[in-house]
Amino acid sequence: MTQGLASLEYVTEEWILEIVNLAERLSAVAAGEARCEAMRGRLLANLFFEASTRTRMSFEAAMKRLGGDVLNLNDLKSSSVSKGESLHDTILVADGYADVIVLRHPMEGAAVFSDDLSNAPVINGGDGSGRHPTQTLLDLATIQSAHGRLDVDIVIAGDLRYGRTVHSLARALSRFGARIILSSPNSLSMPDEVIIDIQNRGSSVEHVPELSEAVKEADVVYMTRIQRERFPDDDEYDRVAGTFRLMAKDLDDVRPDLIIMHPLPRVDEIEQSIDATRHARYFEQSANGVKVRMALLCTLLGIEPEVLT
Numbered sequence: 001m002t003q004g005l006a007s008l009e010y011v012t013e014e015w016i017l018e019i020v021n022l023a024e025r026l027s028a029v030a031a032g033e034a035r036c037e038a039m040r041g042r043l044l045a046n047l048f049f050e051a052s053t054r055t056r057m058s059f060e061a062a063m064k065r066l067g068g069d070v071l072n073l074n075d076l077k078s079s080s081v082s083k084g085e086s087l088h089d090t091i092l093v094a095d096g097y098a099d100v101i102v103l104r105h106p107m108e109g110a111a112v113f114s115d116d117l118s119n120a121p122v123i124n125g126g127d128g129s130g131r132h133p134t135q136t137l138l139d140l141a142t143i144q145s146a147h148g149r150l151d152v153d154i155v156i157a158g159d160l161r162y163g164r165t166v167h168s169l170a171r172a173l174s175r176f177g178a179r180i181i182l183s184s185p186n187s188l189s190m191p192d193e194v195i196i197d198i199q200n201r202g203s204s205v206e207h208v209p210e211l212s213e214a215v216k217e218a219d220v221v222y223m224t225r226i227q228r229e230r231f232p233d234d235d236e237y238d239r240v241a242g243t244f245r246l247m248a249k250d251l252d253d254v255r256p257d258l259i260i261m262h263p264l265p266r267v268d269e270i271e272q273s274i275d276a277t278r279h280a281r282y283f284e285q286s287a288n289g290v291k292v293r294m295a296l297l298c299t300l301l302g303i304e305p306e307v308l309t
């Protein structure tokens, strides 16, 4: 067990469920309807070496709603990174300023490396195509709140090769007995190492390349964007861009309580008219990021939050 959260592989299922439960207790604080001062006097350093909207903003919202404050390194051009400072040195500097660090970095393994180095806990906000554990925590909270269980039938779809959210989510759900159905373009299939991890945990993995077929058997459809920035060249991206989309007509024969999730940003992989259906859950999912990250911050910093109404 590390002191931060580089990967969910280092924590137990009980720990994960405690975060989900604590997040639920903090719902009113996340919505600004109740107060909690758990992070008063604490500072979080947001170190983002890649673009982010939700992860950065929701950590900031979580920290501020809990009475804490945030230091942001988001304009790399005006920071010392542009002078050639190493990740090693940037982490040690942030460690000197803040009580907890959130790191997003293009290099797989960057969070493990940084968490080993830093006294302050380092939370992985996404490491290249590797993992995205805090996204998975909020994904699990969203599934739990919709279905009351995690042993769901889930279709995980889109860019399974480069998408870090699906690498973390598939691994985590296999620990809770989910039935995992993978659907992707051929060239973007799930890496073998993730499939082996899932199977080692006792979950079966099915492959249904035709998305409109796969969705009929699902309690959850988890769509993802094709990760353009991870492709070695634009030609390869152009070959798959726009080919894998969930359309409103695909929802004719689905289970009534199917939920459709997406970590966002969406490009064109979910037809916009789906937003108005009872199945769409992606904006609620994104909002859940605040309470889940609140629960995570309290847990990593060893603070029992007291909710004041």
Ligand code: NCD
Residues within 6 Å of the ligand: 054, 055, 126, 132, 135, 164, 165, 224, 225, 263, 264, 265
């Ligand atoms: C995801 C990411 O950064 O991996 N975004 C997020 O954190 N919600 C998904 C993506 O970029 O496609």
